[in-house]
Amino acid sequence: MSHYDVIIIGAGAAGLMCGARAGARRRSVLILDHASKPAEKVRISGGGRCNFTNLYCGPNNFLSQNPHFCKSALRRYTQHDFIALVERYGIAYHEKTKGQLFCDGKSQQIIDMLIAECKAANNNIQLSTEVLGVDKKGERFLVSTPRQTLTADNVVVACGGPSIPKMGASRFGYQLADQFGLNVVEPVPALVPLTFTDGLKEPIKALSGVSVDSRVSHSDATFDEALLFTHRGLSGPAILQISSYWSPGDEITLDLAPGQDLLTELKRARVETPRKSPAVWLTQYLPQRLADYMASYVRQVRLADMPDTALTNLALMVNQWYVKPAGSEGFRTAEVTKGGVNTDDLSSKTMEAKAVPGLYFIGEVVDVTGHLGGHNFQWAWASGVACGDAI
Ligand code: FDA
Numbered sequence: 587m588s589h590y591d592v593i594i595i596g597a598g599a600a601g602l603m604c605g606a607r608a609g610a611r612r613r614s615v616l617i618l619d620h621a622s623k624p625a626e627k628v629r630i631s632g633g634g635r636c637n638f639t640n641l642y643c644g645p646n647n648f649l650s651q652n653p654h655f656c657k658s659a660l661r662r663y664t665q666h667d668f669i670a671l672v673e674r675y676g677i678a679y680h681e682k683t684k685g686q687l688f689c690d691g692k693s694q695q696i697i698d699m700l701i702a703e704c705k706a707a708n709n710n711i712q713l714s715t716e717v718l719g720v721d722k723k724g725e726r727f728l729v730s731t732p733r734q735t736l737t738a739d740n741v742v743v744a745c746g747g748p749s750i751p752k753m754g755a756s757r758f759g760y761q762l763a764d765q766f767g768l769n770v771v772e773p774v775p776a777l778v779p780l781t782f783t784d785g786l787k788e789p790i791k792a793l794s795g796v797s798v799d800s801r802v803s804h805s806d807a808t809f810d811e812a813l814l815f816t817h818r819g820l821s822g823p824a825i826l827q828i829s830s831y832w833s834p835g836d837e838i839t840l841d842l843a844p845g846q847d848l849l850t851e852l853k854r855a856r857v858e859t860p861r862k863s864p865a866v867w868l869t870q871y872l873p874q875r876l877a878d879y880m881a882s883y884v885r886q887v888r889l890a891d892m893p894d895t896a897l898t899n900l901a902l903m904v905n906q907w908y909v910k911p912a913g914s915e916g917f918r919t920a921e922v923t924k925g926g927v928n929t930d931d932l933s934s935k936t937m938e939a940k941a942v943p944g945l946y947f948i949g950e951v952v953d954v955t956g957h958l959g960g961h962n963f964q965w966a967w968a969s970g971v972a973c974g975d976a977i
Pocket of ligand 1: 600621630631632638639717745747749753758950951960961
């Protein structure tokens with residue numbers, strides 16, 4: 587058979603979910619993927635345990651040029667729907683932190699569940715098959731692969747974004763959008779470590795491995811999460827989150843003792859423990875190496891000798907450290923891509939291209955980007971269902 591009701595490009599999270607739903611409605615479905623295994627990003631996600639959704643997922647956890655676009659799909663297929671599916675398959679899971687749900691075992695369980703759903707819906711999944719091009723002739727789509735040209739009434743583009751190219755990530759979805767006249771919001775790396783080239787590069791490198799609770803802010807957002815110094819710059823959940831808001835040239839603010847008013851505490855300590863050195867005093871809030879680094883900017887060896895201006899400067903460095911990253915580690919390590927197919931050109935109910943009947947875009951290829959913590963998969967499931975239930 588070479589004609590299908592639906593051909594889905596990409597056997598990732600969104601494509602498999604969409605195929606299972608469309609197949610359950612008796613559509614003949616072919617899912618094509620150039621990788622030799624399905625859903626490789628699910629496999630490596632969440633450190634191998636797949637943070638498959640978030641208990642508190644809602645539209646506020648997403649970035650998009652149109653923040654309203656994601657609402658309809660997220661409302662119609664919620665995190666609780668996905669949790670019910672996971673429970674139906676007897677997959678054990680736990681909440682790690684902040685509503686983030688992870689498998690107790692391996693992420694392969696989620697892949698096996700999705701494949702089982704696709705099989706039950708009679709989907710045909712063809713791996714190691716790259717889609718080279720899509721054309722529309724009359725009402726039908728022609729989908730070319732290296733071996734043959736297939737036809738379909740509908741094509742779903744579920745081929746993700748360019749993050750982690752070594753995992754088969756591609757820009758093919760944007761090429762198709764462009765070919766069919768849809769606009770693409772410039773794709774940029776998101777949920778990605780930030781790097782430094784200025785005077786901070788060496789001190790940060792020297793702190794590599796130090797992790798600290800932090801509050802990281804940018805003009806548009808603030809996150810309370812762990813921050814990690816690396817030999818290239820800054821990483822950890824707080825930095826990954828803020829990277830989705832950051833643009834080259836922007837400054838970010840680091841509070842490395844969130845919830846602590848260090849200036850007030852320093853003034854009190856100057857009276858109560860005047861002989862203490864600033865470095866030793868700081869270790870009650872910061873790991874030793876970071877405390878030493880902050881204190882290296884202070885000339886005085888005892889708190890007693892520090893004038894108010896020195897206390898203020900030290901407190902500000904910890905509570906309000908302004909840094910200007912030079913860049914990010916880019917698509918090589920970015921967990922997701924921000925930007926993608928412009929949502930103005932898609933139906934928020936079905937994910938169909940408004941100007942090209944039968945052509946759909948779902949998952950990461952669309953300009954909807956989730957916060958860290960299971961939100962990106964929830965978007966993949968919800969947009970996959972919105973399309974699969976409509977197609
Ligand atoms: P996805 O990228 O999963 O699938 C696209 C598929 O299309 C791929 O299988 C690819 O091979 C295929 N393809 C591309 N071009 C093709 C072509 N021309 N022909 C045929 N096939 C083609 N999110 C989350 O919520 N919780 C988490 O724990 C994590 N963890 C995480 C860790 C790491 C290291 C990364 C890189 C990412 C995450 N994510 C995450 C993000 C999450 O993986 C991502 O949002 C989803 O996988 C997106 O699903 P899609 O199905 O849209 O694309």
